[in-house]
Amino acid sequence: MKIYxxxxxxxxxxxxxxxxxKLGIPVILVTSFSHFSTAEQPSGVETIYVDSGADAADYRIMKLAVNGDMxxxxxxxxxxxxxxxGVIVIHHKGFMYSNENIDQLLQxxxxxxxxxxxGKRTKGPKPFTEEDREEFRRLFKQVISSKL
Structure with missing residues (x-):
């Protein structure tokens, strides 16, 4: 398993x-060159830089990810x-995407x-909260431990 x-x-x-x-699972950060950093990543963490074009990170992730990755x-x-x-997909607000909810989200x-x-105005996403952060941590740990 790898985490993208x-x-x-x-x-x-x-x-x-x-x-x-902690669990020795490789983490790959895929980001655009506009977020380039010379900061050294810890062992087990790789950064892949892509063009700043729309969906460039998405295309690279899909090229690399295989069944069972996250x-x-x-x-x-x-x-x-x-x-x-067949990839496990999690939103940073602490919910999993599934075949049951993705169609509604896309719609x-x-x-x-x-x-x-x-011309209508729509609401943007709600601010990211500490509760969202903790919900993500809980779900992420739960999913990872169930896959090992």
Whole structure:
């Protein structure tokens, strides 16, 4: 198992790295060159830089991920592709994407995009809270321990 993180705007990278390292699971952070850093990553953590173009990180993650791996993302499109490949996909707010919920999530995203396109204002995501962080940590640890 490897853990791929759609890392550009992921607020739980530290949790993923910490828990992954404890269990010796490789963590791969996929991020755009616009977030380039010379900071050294701990052992077991790799950073892959991609172009800043739309979906470049998603394409790279999908090229690398295989059945049984894990992806951490807030991108419903990437989640859908990952599920189709047999990958475990978790949102940073602490819920798992599944074949049962992905269609509804994609439909909601589509309807919001159509509303914005027609000039309507839509609500953005709620702020990321400490409760979200702890819910992610709980679910992440639970899922990882069940797969080992």
């Amino acid at each position: 993180v759609d890392a550009d705007a992921c607020p739980v990278k530290d949790i993923v790295i910490s828990e992954g390292r 992806i951490i993302t807030q991108d419903y499109g990437l989640a859908s592709l990952g599920l189709a490949k 909601t995203r589509y309807l919001s995009a159509m509303a914005r396109k027609s």
